[in-house]
Amino acid sequence: MRPYNFYLNPVMEERLDVERVFSYQSGAVEFLLSHRFRMEAPFLEGVPYLSRDEERLARRQNIARQDRFGFGDIQLKSDDFDSIDFVRRVRQEIHVWRSSNTEEPDFLNISPFGHATQFTNTRGLNNFQKRLVHQLVRAEYPDLVTVSRPTFIQIIRYDGEREDAIRKTKSRRFEEQISRQIGLRWLVEAMVDGDLSSIDPRSFARSVIGEPVFVDPEATSRHFDQIKDQLKGHRTVLVGHNMFTDLVNFYKCFLGQLPDRVEDFQRTMHKLFPMIIDTKYLATHNCGSISPKSSLEEIEEDLREMFVPLIETHFEHLKYSTTQAPHEAGYDSFLTAKVLIRLSAQLEGAGIYVKNREPSPLSDEELYHTAPEEGGVSLDLSRALDKNSVGKKVRVPKDHKSNRVDSNPQGVSLDGTNGDQMPSTQNIRSRARKLKRAAKKAMKPSAFSHATRFDLLGDMSSGEEQRDHSIEATLTTSPDNFHLIMEDKSQQQLEPKTMTMMPHFESDFWSVYGNKLRVFGTVENVCDLTAF
Numbered sequence: 001m002r003p004y005n006f007y008l009n010p011v012m013e014e015r016l017d018v019e020r021v022f023s024y025q026s027g028a029v030e031f032l033l034s035h036r037f038r039m040e041a042p043f044l045e046g047v048p049y050l051s052r053d054e055e056r057l058a059r060r061q062n063i064a065r066q067d068r069f070g071f072g073d074i075q076l077k078s079d080d081f082d083s084i085d086f087v088r089r090v091r092q093e094i095h096v097w098r099s100s101n102t103e104e105p106d107f108l109n110i111s112p113f114g115h116a117t118q119f120t121n122t123r124g125l126n127n128f129q130k131r132l133v134h135q136l137v138r139a140e141y142p143d144l145v146t147v148s149r150p151t152f153i154q155i156i157r158y159d160g161e162r163e164d165a166i167r168k169t170k171s172r173r174f175e176e177q178i179s180r181q182i183g184l185r186w187l188v189e190a191m192v193d194g195d196l197s198s199i200d201p202r203s204f205a206r207s208v209i210g211e212p213v214f215v216d217p218e219a220t221s222r223h224f225d226q227i228k229d230q231l232k233g234h235r236t237v238l239v240g241h242n243m244f245t246d247l248v249n250f251y252k253c254f255l256g257q258l259p260d261r262v263e264d265f266q267r268t269m270h271k272l273f274p275m276i277i278d279t280k281y282l283a284t285h286n287c288g289s290i291s292p293k294s295s296l297e298e299i300e301e302d303l304r305e306m307f308v309p310l311i312e313t314h315f316e317h318l319k320y321s322t323t324q325a326p327h328e329a330g331y332d333s334f335l336t337a338k339v340l341i342r343l344s345a346q347l348e349g350a351g352i353y354v355k356n357r358e359p360s361p362l363s364d365e366e367l368y369h370t371a372p373e374e375g376g377v378s379l380d381l382s383r384a385l386d387k388n389s390v391g392k393k394v395r396v397p398k399d400h401k402s403n404r405v406d407s408n409p410q411g412v413s414l415d416g417t418n419g420d421q422m423p424s425t426q427n428i429r430s431r432a433r434k435l436k437r438a439a440k441k442a443m444k445p446s447a448f449s450h451a452t453r454f455d456l457l458g459d460m461s462s463g464e465e466q467r468d469h470s471i472e473a474t475l476t477t478s479p480d481n482f483h484l485i486m487e488d489k490s491q492q493q494l495e496p497k498t499m500t501m502m503p504h505f506e507s508d509f510w511s512v513y514g515n516k517l518r519v520f521g522t523v524e525n526v527c528d529l530t531a532f
Contacts, residue, residue, distance in 0.1 A: 001337055002317045005330040006184060008253070009046025013181050017061040018054055035327045048183035053256025055178060062174050066167065073135055074128075083132065090133055094141065094155065111152040124151025179203065188254045191236035192272040196228050237505055238273040241296045241336045242280040244517045244527055263532040270515065270529045275505055279339045281518040281526065282347070294518075297326065300335045303342040309501050311338055341502045348509055349500040 010022045032039065050058070076083050090110055097108040110133050112125055125133070133153040137146045145163070147154040179198060189196055201224045205215045240246050247269055251258055259265050269276065283294045313321055313334075325331040503509040517527040 001311065001334065002314045003320055003330040003334040003337075004317075005328065007042045007046035008184060009042050009048050011043060011048070012050075012054075013048070013177055015177055016058040016181060017065070018058045020054070032327075035325075037327075048181050049185050049253055050178070050181040050183065051185070051252070051254055051256045055182065058178060058181075066170070073139070074131060083128075086129060087132055087136055090136055091140070094137075094144070097155075106156065108155040109149075109152050110155065125153060176200075185254050190231055191238075193232065193235060196231070199224070235272075235274050237275045237277065239277045239279065239336060239340050241278065241332070241339065242294075242518060243276075243278050244519050247276075247517070262527070266527070266529045266532040270532070275510065275514050276517070276529055277340060277510070277514055278517045279336055279343065281516045282340070282343055282513050284518055285513060296332060296335050296339065299339050299343065303339060303346070306342045306346070309341055309345050311341060344502045344509065344513070345500050347513075348503045348507075 010020060012018055012020045029039070076087070093108060093110065110125070112129065130148060130153055133155075134146050134148075137144050137155060141155075143158050144155050145158050147156060175198065179200060186196070186199060188194070201221045202217065204220055204224065205213055207213050248258065248265075251265065251269070255268070259268070279296075279299070280294050283299050284292055319325075320331050320334045505514075515529040517529065519525060519527050
């Protein structure tokens with residue numbers, strides 16, 4: 001495993017002209033400080049991000065800025081003499097410049113110097129004056145263009161090719177700004193099969209600390225194209241613990257404004273992530289009205305002694321192998337991953353996740369099981385057999401030797417006599433009743449006798465105790481004969497059912513535990529992401 005920490009920087013790039021409002025709750029700040037969270041870290045070391053809604057807004061704002069006629073005109077009042085005089089002075093300077101017989105200079109700078117008005121200052125034109133100049137040139141001089149400078153406005157003659165080049169340069173710079181501000185959302189787009197076409201491969205020419213490095217542009221582009229091809233059609237499985245509010249924040253940060261209806265939220269999240277796993281739900285499945293303790297630390301501690309599946313941490317990410325950092329993102333994700341692997345393996349091994357199903361009818365092969373040629377028992381006692389015993393299986397402890405079938409190839413009856421000697425009907429029924437009674441004693445505790453599925457794990461033993469030392473007896477009947485077939489299960493390798501690996505995401509296991517979020521404190525107690 002490779003646990004990571006990413007700080008998110010909420011500050012927006014000012015040139016995008018998108019305002020983001022964020023706030024802190026005093027209780028949350030106190031909680032974070034108590035766990036030594038550095039409040040300045042997101043601003044100094046954080047990765048920027050931009051939601052899809054914010055990106056659309058930034059693009060609309062950029063188009064509006066490029067439109068020379070997109071701004072409304074300022075209507076000057078008749079008694080605003082200073083502004084009227086300023087506009088008259090600008091108009092006069094433009095007329096003198098255009099009437100000049102010399103080609104130099106090929107520009108005109110409009111500044112406030114030399115005019116005793118309230119707009120005169122040593123810092124140049126203010127924003128109101130600049131807007132008046134832009135408005136005047138746009139309305140009265142279509143063959144001229146204004147260029148805004150820090151302290152003045154420069155007026156130049158219109159050149160189509162130059163203007164096209166300027167627009168392309170501005171567009172490129174804007175796309176670079178957008179790409180930088182998207183930041184961590186690029187990872188999100190990669191996880192949800194989003195659009196990665198706007199990523200410039202040259203942005204990968206950086207070291208791990210962000211310094212520019214030399215790379216082969218063509219090789220980098222090819223490698224990035226290969227990555228995009230591999231990502232197509234592959235959705236990331238999203239895993240968290242008690243993650244409903246995390247998904248709400250995820251939606252707000254990377255998608256945009258939350259929908260009004262819960263069903264729309266469920267639909268969107270399920271479309272983006274077809275498989276979402278909440279380990280809190282995994283640990284509290286079928287808990288009923290009881291709200292058991294299910295903190296991440298408690299669950300991980302209970303599972304810590306499991307040695308299968310084996311979990312290894314990458315040698316460059318060993319921080320949490322020796323250090324505990326509760327509520328730090330990387331540490332919590334580290335614990336969540338371990339809980340996911342170990343708890344799902346436990347539940348898979350216990351086999352308690354399978355939904356209750358109606359027994360399937362017996363096949364012809366099962367219903368009409370003939371005795372082997374080398375020996376066996378075949379009794380024509382169908383009339384004497386209780387119909388309720390048809391197709392039933394019972395378990396008998398291994399040490400119940402008196403009921404074991406002798407392996408004599410010539411065939412031995414249930415009471416130990418030679419196969420040619422037929423036992424009585426009463427003897428067969430008696431032994432069947434004994435098998436049933438022994439099976440009841442050997443039955444394992446029901447999963448429904450515990451507060452939660454997770455509590456059942458406490459009753460499970462490991463190692464040799466998990467071996468199923470039992471004999472399975474099957475009673476089958478047909479109109480013509482009756483068979484009592486007994487099988488020694490102790491020789492079968494049942495170890496994998498208790499010492500198994502994490503179930504594959506295509507397993508039926510996740511149809512029970514996947515896409516369900518535990519939400520204690522609500523009427524439903526669970527949010528099913530597929531119920532919309």
